[in-house]
Amino acid sequence: MVRLFLSGDGPQxxxxxxxxxxILFCLAFAPFLFPGTRxxxxxxxxxxxxxxVASYDLLLGxxxxxxxxxxxxxxxxxxGVAITTQRMGTSYESLILGTxxxxxxxxxxxxxxxxFSLRVRAIFFAMITLAVASAVAVLVSxxxxxxxxxxxxxxxxxxxxxxxxxxxDEPVLGVRFSGRHLNYYLVFFTCLxxxxxxxxxxxxxxxRVLQAIRENAFRAEAIGYRVIWYRVTATILxxxxxALAGSVFxxxxxxxxxxxxxxxxxxxxxxxxxxxxxxxxxxxxxxxTAIFVLAxxxxxxxxxxxxxxxxxxxxxxxxxxxxxxxxxxxxxxxxSVYFFPTGIVGRLxxxx
Amino acid sequence: xxxxxxxxxxxHDLTVRFGGHVAVDAVSCTFRPGELTAIVGPNGAGKTTYxxxxxxxxxxxAGRVMLEGKDITRLSVAARTALGLGxxxxxxxxxxxxxxxxxxxxxxxxxTRRGFRLWSMAASQHDLLQAADAVLxxxxxxxxxxxxxxxxxxxxQRKVEVAVLIAMxxxxxxxxxxTAGMSIDEAPVILDLIAGIKRDPAVTVLLVEHKMDVxxxxxxxxxxxxNGALVADGPPAEVMASSVVQEAYLGKELIxx
Numbered sequence: 043m044v045r046l047f048l049s050g051d052g053p054q055x056x057x058x059x060x061x062x063x064x065i066l067f068c069l070a071f072a073p074f075l076f077p078g079t080r081x082x083x084x085x086x087x088x089x090x091x092x093x094x095v096a097s098y099d100l101l102l103g104x105x106x107x108x109x110x111x112x113x114x115x116x117x118x119x120x121x122g123v124a125i126t127t128q129r130m131g132t133s134y135e136s137l138i139l140g141t142x143x144x145x146x147x148x149x150x151x152x153x154x155x156x157x158f159s160l161r162v163r164a165i166f167f168a169m170i171t172l173a174v175a176s177a178v179a180v181l182v183s184x185x186x187x188x189x190x191x192x193x194x195x196x197x198x199x200x201x202x203x204x205x206x207x208x209x210x211d212e213p214v215l216g217v218r219f220s221g222r223h224l225n226y227y228l229v230f231f232t233c234l235x236x237x238x239x240x241x242x243x244x245x246x247x248x249x250r251v252l253q254a255i256r257e258n259a260f261r262a263e264a265i266g267y268r269v270i271w272y273r274v275t276a277t278i279l280x281x282x283x284x285a286l287a288g289s290v291f292x293x294x295x296x297x298x299x300x301x302x303x304x305x306x307x308x309x310x311x312x313x314x315x316x317x318x319x320x321x322x323x324x325x326x327x328x329x330x331t332a333i334f335v336l337a338x339x340x341x342x343x344x345x346x347x348x349x350x351x352x353x354x355x356x357x358x359x360x361x362x363x364x365x366x367x368x369x370x371x372x373x374x375x376x377x378s379v380y381f382f383p384t385g386i387v388g389r390l391x392x393x394x
Numbered sequence: 395x396x397x398x399x400x401x402x403x404x405x406h407d408l409t410v411r412f413g414g415h416v417a418v419d420a421v422s423c424t425f426r427p428g429e430l431t432a433i434v435g436p437n438g439a440g441k442t443t444y445x446x447x448x449x450x451x452x453x454x455x456a457g458r459v460m461l462e463g464k465d466i467t468r469l470s471v472a473a474r475t476a477l478g479l480g481x482x483x484x485x486x487x488x489x490x491x492x493x494x495x496x497x498x499x500x501x502x503x504x505x506t507r508r509g510f511r512l513w514s515m516a517a518s519q520h521d522l523l524q525a526a527d528a529v530l531x532x533x534x535x536x537x538x539x540x541x542x543x544x545x546x547x548x549x550x551q552r553k554v555e556v557a558v559l560i561a562m563x564x565x566x567x568x569x570x571x572x573t574a575g576m577s578i579d580e581a582p583v584i585l586d587l588i589a590g591i592k593r594d595p596a597v598t599v600l601l602v603e604h605k606m607d608v609x610x611x612x613x614x615x616x617x618x619x620x621n622g623a624l625v626a627d628g629p630p631a632e633v634m635a636s637s638v639v640q641e642a643y644l645g646k647e648l649i650x651x
Contacts, residue, residue, distance in 0.1 A: 266504035
C-alpha cells in the first residue's frame, strides 16, 4: 500500500524515512499541534513550497533543464484565480475555472518557450526563461487595470474557507475549528496529491527516460528517444504543477501580488531549496522546504532571543542581531553545499 | 555476395563539408544483409564521419542515405534507430551514473516504444527487466548488473556498449572500433560477440577497425576511405593485395599480411 503510494520509490534510509514521517505528521495535524495563525501560515507555506520545489526538481534534478521562469508559472496560477474570481464573482466554479485557466496558460507558454529554445541548446532555454519571466513580471506590474499592478489583488474566496465560517459549535480537540482550517486542509491534501503524482511520474518509464537524457542526451537520442519531446513534456508538466501550486497559494493567502509570486527572491529560494534538499530525489524538496521555510520564518526570532541572551558580551549581540538573519541563512547554505554536495537526501541515502 | 539480395543500406554520393574541407566526398556504397563490411583507412580518412552521416549525428551536405529502400537522409537519429539502424560508439557513450541493467533496460524500453508512459511504474515492467537480463547474460555481465557504469573498468564498459547495440535489435549494426583501448585478453570476447551477430543472415554489419587480424577474421568485404573518398571496395584478399591500397593508403601494416 505504502509502496503503491510512493510509486516504489521509498526513502531508502531509516533516518530520512523518520524525518519524512515527522514532517508529514506535523503538516497533517498542524492545526491541532500548533494552534495559532502564524504557525498555520507557516505550515501552509511549507505544503505549497514542497510542491513548487518538487516541480522544479522534476525539471532540474530529473531532466537536467535549468529554468528561471518557475516563479512565472507559479504566478500564472495565482493570478489566474485572482483575475477569474474578480471577473466572475466569488464561487467555487470561478476558483476551479481560474485554476484551470492558469494551468492552461502555463502549459501553452511552457510549450512555446520549450519548442523555441530546447531545440537548440539547453543553455538557451535558461536564458530565454529569464527573459520571458522578466517580461511577464514587468507586464504584471504595468497592466494595473487587470492585475492590480504593484499593489496586487485581494481575492474574495467562498465563505466556507474563511475564518468567519464555523462548521462546529464545539471545539474539536481543543481547537475552535474554522473555515481557515478547512482551507488549510484543502491546501494540505491538494499538495499531498500533487507531490505523490510527481513521485509517480519520476518513477514511470517516462521519468527514467528523463534521467537518461540528463545523463547523456546524445546517447538517449541514439537508442531511439526523441529527446526534444521528452524535454518539452517535462517542461510543460513542471509548469502546470507550479501553476497549480500558485492557485492554491492564492486561495490560501486571499491575495496575490508581484512580490509574493513572481519575485526573483522566490526563484532563488526555490533553487537553494532544491540544492540543499538534494537534486533528483523528490524527497529533497520536502526536507529542504521544511528546513528553509522554518529558518526563514523563525530564524529572526531565534536570533533575537540569542542576541538578548549574550547581550553582555562584545560583538556577539551585533552578529546575532535579527537584522543579520540573511547573512546566517547564507552561511547555512554555503555550509550545507560544502558538507552535503548531494543534498541532505543524498547524504542520508549514503550517496557521495 | 550475390547482388540478388536487396540492399539494406545504401549511400548515394554522400557528402559532408565543414567550411571548405570535404570530410566525406561523394561516397556511394551498397551494403547487403548477411555481409560484414570493414571500413578501413588512415586516421582522418572520414570513417567515423561517414558513420555519423549514416546514423544521423551530422546532417549531410549532399547525397542520400537509404535504409531498406527508404530515404532516411533527413530523419532524426531517434527515427533512424526506430527503423532498425543501430550504432555503437568509438568512445564509450553510456549513462554513467545509471546501473548497467538500467542502461540496457532503457534501450529495450525505447525499442518497445514505452518511453511516453507517465503513469505506470518502470520497476514493475518485468518483461523489460527480463529482456535486459537476457542481454546481460549474453555478454556475460550479469554479475555487474547493479553497478553504475562509472564503477566498471574500461573493458567492461566496452562490453556494455556492445550489449546496448544487441538490445536495440537493429537490422544494420554499426561498430566503431569496438575493441579500442581493450587489452589483448578482453578483445576476443567482443569479437566473439560480433561473430555471433554476423551469423544471422538477416543482419548487415559495418565495422570500422584498425587491427588487421580482426578485419581478416571477421570481414566479408573491405572498403577503403582516403581523404573522404571511397578508393577501394572488394573481397578482403583482393583489397589487401591491391597495390594502390597497400602503398598509398594503408602503409606498411597491410604489406606484412
